[in-house]
Amino acid sequence: MISSIASDWSMHLADEFQKPYFNRLDSAVMRAYLAFPTHVFPKKNDLFTALDACAFSDVKVVILGQDPYPTKGYAHGLCFSVPADVTTLPKSLQNISKELESDVGKPLLGNGNLLRWATQGVLMLNAILTVHEGKPGSHASMGWEQFTDAVIELLGKQENPIVFILWGGFANSKKALITGSKHLILSAPHPSSLSAYRGFFGCKHFSRTNEFLQSIGSEPIDW
Numbered sequence: 001m002i003s004s005i006a007s008d009w010s011m012h013l014a015d016e017f018q019k020p021y022f023n024r025l026d027s028a029v030m031r032a033y034l035a036f037p038t039h040v041f042p043k044k045n046d047l048f049t050a051l052d053a054c055a056f057s058d059v060k061v062v063i064l065g066q067d068p069y070p071t072k073g074y075a076h077g078l079c080f081s082v083p084a085d086v087t088t089l090p091k092s093l094q095n096i097s098k099e100l101e102s103d104v105g106k107p108l109l110g111n112g113n114l115l116r117w118a119t120q121g122v123l124m125l126n127a128i129l130t131v132h133e134g135k136p137g138s139h140a141s142m143g144w145e146q147f148t149d150a151v152i153e154l155l156g157k158q159e160n161p162i163v164f165i166l167w168g169g170f171a172n173s174k175k176a177l178i179t180g181s182k183h184l185i186l187s188a189p190h191p192s193s194l195s196a197y198r199g200f201f202g203c204k205h206f207s208r209t210n211e212f213l214q215s216i217g218s219e220p221i222d223w
Contacts, residue, residue: 002026005048007055009151016150025143029130032139039133041068041075049077050125051151053118059155060121060218061163061209064171067128070136078124080191081114095191095200103206104223120221125151127170153177161216163209167191167200184212 002025005013016022029047032040042049065079069090074082080093089097089112101107109116118124127148132138155162156178164183166172168190178185188203189195210220 002029002044002047006052009048009051009056012056012154013150016147021143021146025147028142029139032130032132032142036132038072041070041072041131041133042077046075046077047129049115050079050118050123053078053115054121054123056154058121059123059162060213061117061165061221062123062125062152062155063117063165064152064167064174065124065126066168066170067126067137067139068131070131070134070138072133075131076113077129078114078118079126081124082112084111084113086112091193092191092196095193095196099191099196099201099203100206100223102201103204104210106223117221117223120219122221123155127174149174149177153179156180156183158183161212163212165205165209168195184209 033044063079068075069082071090074086074090076083080096082089082093093108093112097108114124125148128137128139128142128144129148130139130142130144152174156164158180159182161182161184162180164178164185166174166185166187172187175185186203186205186208188205189198189200191200206221206223213220
């Protein structure tokens, strides 16, 4: 079952797992992994890394992506992130590193694995959690967005303030799900090579996030 999440998300999403659409999603994803075991990304064991690495009770920041990298060896369950052994970073991640250096004075440390952000309370969630090799958006019709919208809506209702970082039109379309009045929503163009120069560079989302966290008495993120 794809609903095997190791953290406290299981309790908060228990009702979601019982809905008919999720049963259909579960079956569709399992069929895809069975039919194309080496061509569906991320690996099945990494499917819920975003939720497993950042428990519901620990979420301080949410970064939204669209779907996993469709390149073999790149996707590992965290949006924008790649495993530590990937030597050529995707362009979006290169641009994130440039903005990070410009904003807080340091680029990504050594590699593109952003698990260290997740373990500090940054939920790095793709709207669609699987993809077929070489086919971006190929699993968009499976039902993932209904599930991840439920995750965003659940967080968006929380009383505890959360920073929602929305890069690009797709992520910005999720604003309506964030209904709590205490949250900080940061919007900018996507960090891809096509749009980074339209306002992603210079958005200062990393420092603005930490300023907000410190203002509410929370530990800043060591980016």
